[in-house]
Amino acid sequence: MTDRQRSDRTLAEALAEGTVHEIEVAWADPYGRAQGKRVPAARYQGPAAGRGFAFCDGSLAWNAVGEVQEAALLGDPAGGYPDAYAVPDPATYRPLPWRPGAGQVIADIVDHHGEPARTSPRAVLRRVLDRLAGLGYTARAALELEFYLLRADGSPLQDGLHAYSLELANELDPLLGRFTGELTGFVPVEGALTEYGPGQVELNLAHQEALTAADDAFRLRYAVKELARRQGLLATFMAKPFNGHSGSSAHIHLSLWRDGTPAFAPEEGRESKAARAAIGGLVRHLPGLTLFGAPTVNSYKRYEPGGFAPVRADWGGDDRRVAVRSLLETPAASRIELRTPAADANPYLALAAALGAVAVGLEDGLEPPDPRDPAAALPATLAEAVTAARADERLAEVLGRDAVHDHAVLAASEWQAYTSQVTGWETDRYLRYA
Secondary structure: OOHHHHHHHHHHHHHOOOOOEEEEEEEOOOOOOEHHHHHHHHOOOOHHHOEEEEHHHHOOOOOOOOOOOOOOOOOOOOOOOOOOEEOOOOOOOEEOOOOOOOOEEEEEEEOHHHEEOOHHHHHHHHHHHHHHHHOOEEEEEEEEEEEEEEEEEOEEOOOOOOOOOHHHHHHHOOOOHHHOOHHHHHOOOEEEEEEEOOEEEEEEEOOEEEEHHHHHHHHHHHHHHHHHHHOOEEEEEEOOOOOOOOEEEEEEEEEEEOEEEOOOOOOOEEHHHHHHHHHHHHHHHHHHHHHHOOOOOOHHHHHOOOOOOOOEEEOOOOOOOEEHHHHHHHHOOOOOEEOOOOOOOOOHHHHHHHHHHHHHHHHHOOOOOOOOOOOEEOOOHHHHHHHHHHHHHHHHHHOHHHHHHHHHHHHHEEEEEEOOOOHHHHHHHHOOOO
16 A cells, blocks of 8 residues: 555545544645645535635735736636635645644645646646656655744844754754654654754655655645744745855755666666766756746845855766765665755745756756866846746746746746835945945
8 A cells, every 4th residue: 555545544534533623725826835725624525525625716826925917827817816726635634743633635726627727836746747757757856945943033043053063953942853753744854954054954854756755845844834833933944034144945856766666776886877868957957947946036145156055057976066966876865966946946846847857858868968068057036047947948848838937927026026126235335326
């Protein structure tokens, strides 16, 4: 019995036994934030569970502050923003560790015609996984998510700056202990550590089938914020919340498998043919996929020359300075790490874009460039990332042109809002000198 079948049976048993009184039906908005409905168990088992729970489709076309963008293809202003439907995936059921008697299922989104919503983040990832399946591969992935724990007023919780410090980690108890304790029944946390910034934490998730890995990362962000709130604290996945301190990343580790055999197993001490094609696809399409791992204006303030956030489309071995890191270990553990995504990325879209580039690499028979050759610069701003995403026709064909269009529209609205503001930095710098 698979883990997904086991979860399905657990939900059915919990409903039959009456041990769960409420179900959260959850889905990700374009920025990876948890949306949903809290449904009484008796209602969850009714007809709505089959056809899905209705909500306004405009919420799949809004920007970071909830402004619906009429240029988006999903979200129909002319039709009065009709219902979309959240269809629960019962195999994703998990009990909520902070609310006894309540559980959560993740939903797939269908439009008012009953078709999969083509720009919904989970649907985009499913599309890419189907593409890989057509090539004979399944994908597995794990994400490492970084975030800051702050006081309720947004100020740093700690003063120390020391990655891997157990002393600073202990200062974050009891909350940090909840992440590695009760939370592990909700998401498979493998470990927690302090990062460079004051109160900055990294949580490592287990390597899973790719869709489950994205579900795990989506849930982790939700859970961390909720557990912090219950402690009177603020958890933020903002990519660069403080000048002079480390940004927060969402590194993606991924591997491909064929008929249960690891396709990235080293061959004669070097990358396998499949791994080389995957690296070639990632490096070639890094500019176009950057938007999906860095969706906000702030995301790009994390990219700093000389830091651990890469600024060029390069690759290498066990080297944390490059964008694509090839890790040759045992056959099952050999993998590729993509280091460009920021913590504020939607995990479904970031993983879909990465695996979409991998699929292109396999289909086009690409090879990695010579690591000694000059590497292309990655987009330095959100505007540059929008332009690169719109220009990458090959990647858009795999992800879905509608999805690329909509997420470029949302990002463009963020850039327009940012560039139209007069900031304190500008008045301090220019008011008396212009």
